[in-house]
Amino acid sequence: MxxxxxxxxxxxxxxxxxxxxxxxxxxxxxxxxxxxxxxxxxxxxxxxxxxxxxxxxxxxxxxxxxxxxxxxxxxxxxxxxxxxxxxxxxxxxxxxxxxxxxxxxxxxxxxxxxxxxxxxxxxxxxxxxxxxxxxGLDRPDAGKPHEQLSGREFQIFCKLAAGQIPTDIADELHLSVKTVSTYRARVLEKMRLANNADLTYYAIKNGLIQ
Structure with a gap:
């Protein structure tokens, strides 16, 4: 069963x-x-x-x-x-x-x-x-930017895009604020975005948040 x-x-x-x-x-x-x-x-x-x-x-x-x-x-x-x-x-x-x-x-x-x-x-x-x-196999560069993120990076990306601040994310995930900020910097670099507003716009445009 x-x-x-x-x-x-x-x-x-x-x-x-x-x-x-x-x-x-x-x-x-x-x-x-x-x-x-x-x-x-x-x-x-x-x-x-x-x-x-x-x-x-x-x-x-x-x-x-x-x-x-x-x-x-x-x-x-x-x-x-x-x-x-x-x-x-x-x-x-x-x-x-x-x-x-x-x-x-x-x-x-x-x-x-x-x-x-x-x-x-x-x-x-x-x-x-x-x-x-x-x-992705045929064209390695064809995937969407968020698909290049690691599991933890994607998790933090979703929270930032939803409007959570690093302090709250750190408390929720039991991480230091510095660690969250490091992940944020990686996410922005990998996705070639400038700030949290860009992350939110990207997430809405791509149907990742409602």
């Missing part, structure tokens, strides 16, 4: 995913969570074959939650299901340890197929992500 943890801050969305899983004889919803902190607590307490994780959550976003999950249980399989386009987030989150990425607009059959693949320890990549990865 594939034990699934469903994470989404909308009850109606969790209900839809729960029904998809319940219809399969080899799967069960072992638990549900609506926040990042609740997800991390459950992962610490229980073993799940697959964590279905949303990106946009009120307390701790999916990027942060994924990073902590991989620290708590390095082998945990995490399938990202998000309303954000695959072409924007997928590569960075796969690099950060996600086992797969699907847009919420996908068909139920795709979700079930992805859960089974991820539960077996495989990566699940949609055609959109495969095409993006292939473009």
């Amino acid at each position: 594939i034990r699934v943890l469903i994470v989404d801050d909308h009850a109606i969305v969790r209900g839809g995913f729960r029904q998809f899983v319940a219809d399969e004889p080899d799967m069960c919803v072992a638990a549900e969570a609506s926040t990042g902190d609740e997800t991390i607590r459950l992962v610490r307490e229980q073993a799940f074959d697959v964590v279905m994780l949303d990106i946009a959550m009120p307390d701790k976003n999916g990027v942060d939650t994924l990073r902590v999950i991989k620290q708590v249980r390095p082998g945990q399989n995490v399938l990202i299901l998000s309303g954000f386009p695959e072409s924007q987030y997928a590569i960075n989150l796969l690099r950060a340890g996600a086992s797969g990425y699907l847009n919420k607009d996908c068909e139920p059959e795709d979700i079930i197929r992805a859960i089974r693949a991820v539960a077996r320890g495989h990566r699940y990549l949609s055609e959109t992500v495969v095409d993006a990865l292939a473009d």
Whole structure:
């Protein structure tokens, strides 16, 4: 039996995913969570074959939650299901340890197929992500600037783009303000941007924040 943890801050969305899983004889919803902190607590307490994780959550976003999950249980399989386009987030989150990425607009059959693949320890990549990865191999300079960031750089980029200041980011991630400022400088250099306003504009333009 594939034990699934469903994470989404909308009850109606969790209900839809729960029904998809319940219809399969080899799967069960072992638990549900609506926040990042609740997800991390459950992962610490229980073993799940697959964590279905949303990106946009009120307390701790999916990027942060994924990073902590991989620290708590390095082998945990995490399938990202998000309303954000695959072409924007997928590569960075796969690099950060996600086992797969699907847009919420996908068909139920795709979700079930992805859960089974991820539960077996495989990566699940949609055609959109495969095409993006292939473009990166064929044309190394063709990727978007944010796709060149490391996992930690991308995490801090998202927070800066959302308007958080270095002091708050440092407290949240248990880093020094100097370390956050160093990451900020790297992000700006890699993305060839000048300041935080440019980061926010870039994130909005590319559908990384709403």
